[in-house]
Amino acid sequence: MKKLVLQTKKVNKYFKNPLPFHVLKDISMHVEEGEFVSIMGKSGCGKSTLLYILSTMDTDYEGDLFLDGQKLNGLNGEELAAIRNEKIGFVFQFHYLLAEFTVLENVMLPAKKLGKKSEKEILVDAMDTLRLLGIEEQAHKKASMISGGQKQRVAIARALINHPKIIMGDEPTGNLDSKNADNVFNIFKKLSDERGLSFLVVTHDEDFAKKTDRIISMGDGIIEE
Amino acid sequence: MSNFKIILSITRIHLLTRFKQTSIAALGVTFGIGTFIILVSFMTGLNSLLDGLVLNRTPHVRVYNEIKPSSKQAIEFANEYAEAFHVIHSIKPKLSQTRIHNALPMINAFLADERVKGISPQCAAQVFYLAGSLELNGRITGINVEEEVGLFNFQEYVVEGKPEDLIKTSNGVLLGAGIAKKMSLHLGDRIQVNSSSGGRFALKIVGIFQSGLAEIDDVQSYVNLRTAQTFLGEGKDYISDINIKLWDMEEAPSMAKEIEAQFNVSAIDIKTANAQFDTGTSIRNLITYAVSITLLVVAGFGIYNILNMLIYEKMNDIAILKATGFSGRDVQWIFLSQAFIIGLIGGILGLLLGFVVSVMIDNTPFVTDALPTITTYPIDYNPMYYIIGIVFALSSTFFAGYLPAKKAKNIDPVDIIRGQ
Numbered sequence: 082m083k084k085l086v087l088q089t090k091k092v093n094k095y096f097k098n099p100l101p102f103h104v105l106k107d108i109s110m111h112v113e114e115g116e117f118v119s120i121m122g123k124s125g126c127g128k129s130t131l132l133y134i135l136s137t138m139d140t141d142y143e144g145d146l147f148l149d150g151q152k153l154n155g156l157n158g159e160e161l162a163a164i165r166n167e168k169i170g171f172v173f174q175f176h177y178l179l180a181e182f183t184v185l186e187n188v189m190l191p192a193k194k195l196g197k198k199s200e201k202e203i204l205v206d207a208m209d210t211l212r213l214l215g216i217e218e219q220a221h222k223k224a225s226m227i228s229g230g231q232k233q234r235v236a237i238a239r240a241l242i243n244h245p246k247i248i249m250g251d252e253p254t255g256n257l258d259s260k261n262a263d264n265v266f267n268i269f270k271k272l273s274d275e276r277g278l279s280f281l282v283v284t285h286d287e288d289f290a291k292k293t294d295r296i297i298s299m300g301d302g303i304i305e306e
Numbered sequence: 307m308s309n310f311k312i313i314l315s316i317t318r319i320h321l322l323t324r325f326k327q328t329s330i331a332a333l334g335v336t337f338g339i340g341t342f343i344i345l346v347s348f349m350t351g352l353n354s355l356l357d358g359l360v361l362n363r364t365p366h367v368r369v370y371n372e373i374k375p376s377s378k379q380a381i382e383f384a385n386e387y388a389e390a391f392h393v394i395h396s397i398k399p400k401l402s403q404t405r406i407h408n409a410l411p412m413i414n415a416f417l418a419d420e421r422v423k424g425i426s427p428q429c430a431a432q433v434f435y436l437a438g439s440l441e442l443n444g445r446i447t448g449i450n451v452e453e454e455v456g457l458f459n460f461q462e463y464v465v466e467g468k469p470e471d472l473i474k475t476s477n478g479v480l481l482g483a484g485i486a487k488k489m490s491l492h493l494g495d496r497i498q499v500n501s502s503s504g505g506r507f508a509l510k511i512v513g514i515f516q517s518g519l520a521e522i523d524d525v526q527s528y529v530n531l532r533t534a535q536t537f538l539g540e541g542k543d544y545i546s547d548i549n550i551k552l553w554d555m556e557e558a559p560s561m562a563k564e565i566e567a568q569f570n571v572s573a574i575d576i577k578t579a580n581a582q583f584d585t586g587t588s589i590r591n592l593i594t595y596a597v598s599i600t601l602l603v604v605a606g607f608g609i610y611n612i613l614n615m616l617i618y619e620k621m622n623d624i625a626i627l628k629a630t631g632f633s634g635r636d637v638q639w640i641f642l643s644q645a646f647i648i649g650l651i652g653g654i655l656g657l658l659l660g661f662v663v664s665v666m667i668d669n670t671p672f673v674t675d676a677l678p679t680i681t682t683y684p685i686d687y688n689p690m691y692y693i694i695g696i697v698f699a700l701s702s703t704f705f706a707g708y709l710p711a712k713k714a715k716n717i718d719p720v721d722i723i724r725g726q
């Protein structure tokens with residue numbers, strides 16, 4: 082068996098407001114190194130909630146979470162932020178960029194925060210990544226000045242800049258037309274094949290999901306194999 | 307360190323893209339600090355002017371012989387009536403001279419005391435200034451010019467001539483400005499003076515003296531100590547006042563008590579004699595700080611408001627930063643550093659504003675008869691006020707920024723991302 086990049090053991094999550102609500106019930110799942118996994122399920126079944134836990138942004142859950150062999154529950158906010166920075170890339174459905182910064186600055190920011198490379202090296206990396214995604218001409222524009230599809234690719238470039246262990250996406254193609262969606266899928270696939278990057282992507286798009294290595298189906302708060 | 311650099315680069319963009327609001331917040335601080343500097347420089351300038359007017363001139367301890375009834379009346383010495391209740395009518399002071407008994411040994415004792423910086427003996431005499439048939443009531447004090455200049459800044463009150471000229475001219479006089487005006491006398495003129503014992507003396511005016519207090523300038527003149535003693539027909543040991551200057555003014559009250567206990571004289575200290583000046587100074591300081599703090603609190607609310615607004619506008623940015631690996635503390639520092647920079651820039655401009663206005667006030671003519679040595683409004687350029695000012699600016703903006711920054715630190719990115 083291949084090395085596991087991401088693994089959960091009996092993760093449970095409750096919402097207390099407005100009513101007590103058991104959202105995630107004994108979720109145990111994993112993602113192998115280099116694997117491209119998609120999560121499908123009906124609206125409201127808890128996909129996003131799970132993804133927020135896996136991305137370490139939500140720490141209010143029960144059960145165990147492992148990333149790259151390291152147990153994450155119990156770490157403090159500072160440590161989790163560092164792990165998010167170095168090992169996880171996140172692509173949202175809505176392209177979250179810092180509107181007042183240029184495309185290039187947006188992409189460089191996580192690498193500057195990581196602080197492992199010089200500013201020059203980071204700049205070269207960022208330009209390479211933008212080129213890979215076909216948006217290098219946009220590098221010096223303000224992030225608010227480019228199209229939706231371009232923004233999504235900038236967000237992917239930002240997720241890639243620190244060479245993370247895994248990239249998570251919450252409906253990353255949900256806002257794109259089918260051509261752009263295919264484009265994003267192809268980029269993911271290429272990175273997965275060429276660089277051995279792992280992907281965990283929530284999607285409602287059957288075609289998208291079918292092309293991935295494995296589909297995890299979710300019912301109300303549970304995983305249906 | 308690199309972390310610090312990114313935080314500052316984010317801070318810079320936040321501040322620059324909201325240049326207008328940022329400038330208004332900084333101007334609030336500028337105004338508060340500027341006002342503080344102007345107020346405190348002017349007020350303390352005024353304080354030291356007034357203190358100088360009276361306190362520099364005033365001995366720390368004045369030793370004199372007060373004419374008063376004996377505190378122990380004759381009957382109290384009688385043992386038979388020791389238990390009785392005494393009723394004495396019409397008590398009068400005992401006939402005695404206004405001189406200090408045994409003044410010379412006393413002076414030597416003071417000089418030997420290591421708390422004492424210096425002493426200046428005086429000899430006061432009641433006189434009449436003669437102007438034709440007119441006799442003006444007055445007072446002439448014999449002084450030791452060198453000591454008066456050295457200890458009590460006497461030269462500041464000599465508006466014409468030089469106090470040193472008195473030493474060279476044995477029958478010279480430093481005439482009160484009020485008297486000179488009334489009698490139309492000028493430097494170099496002669497004046498006739500009758501002593502209360504009847505002798506008549508001709509004095510040469512070597513200087514004009516002006517204290518700024520009319521009731522003094524209309525009666526008071528100064529001559530050499532020896533001249534005054536001759537006036538009274540007395541010898542070298544005739545001293546009516548001994549003025550003492552101490553190294554440390556705070557020791558004056560205890561010293562005065564000691565002297566009264568040790569010698570049979572009255573001694574009054576500067577604190578008792580000029581209590582109202584201390585009060586005036588502390589009230590002026592209180593007003594200065596109260597006004598400045600109020601202005602800074604107002605400026606602080608401005609900063610608080612602007613940062614709070616900024617944080618609402620920047621919710622998405624905060625969520626993105628946190629999602630991409632910035633910790634709560636990083637985000638807190640982004641906003642704290644914004645407050646800090648607003649405070650620093652506003653504060654430095656405030657110091658500049660305060661300094662420029664202070665210089666303008668300092669050069670504004672201010673002429674008054676009451677203060678002969680003053681030509682412009684007084685300003686105290688103590689660098690300490692500038693340090694206090696910038697510390698004020700930074701700490702008030704820090705407090706104003708603290709709550710918004712803390713709020714930003716605790717924003718849950720999941721809430722923001724879900725809310726989209």
Ligand SMILES: Nc1ncnc2c1ncn2[C@@H]1O[C@H](COP(=O)(O)OP(=O)(O)OP(=O)(O)O)[C@@H](O)[C@H]1O
Nearest residue numbers: 096098099102104123124125126127128129130131
């Ligand atoms: N903050 C919250 N407080 C209470 N309940 C919540 C909260 N956030 C989500 N829920 C509920 O939890 C359930 C799971 O929500 P989640 O967003 O994970 O669904 P999802 O599977 O991502 O749906 P979709 O496909 O529509 O995005 C939903 O029923 C939702 O109403």
Ligand SMILES: [Mg+2]
Nearest residue numbers: 128129130251
């Ligand atoms: Mg969802």
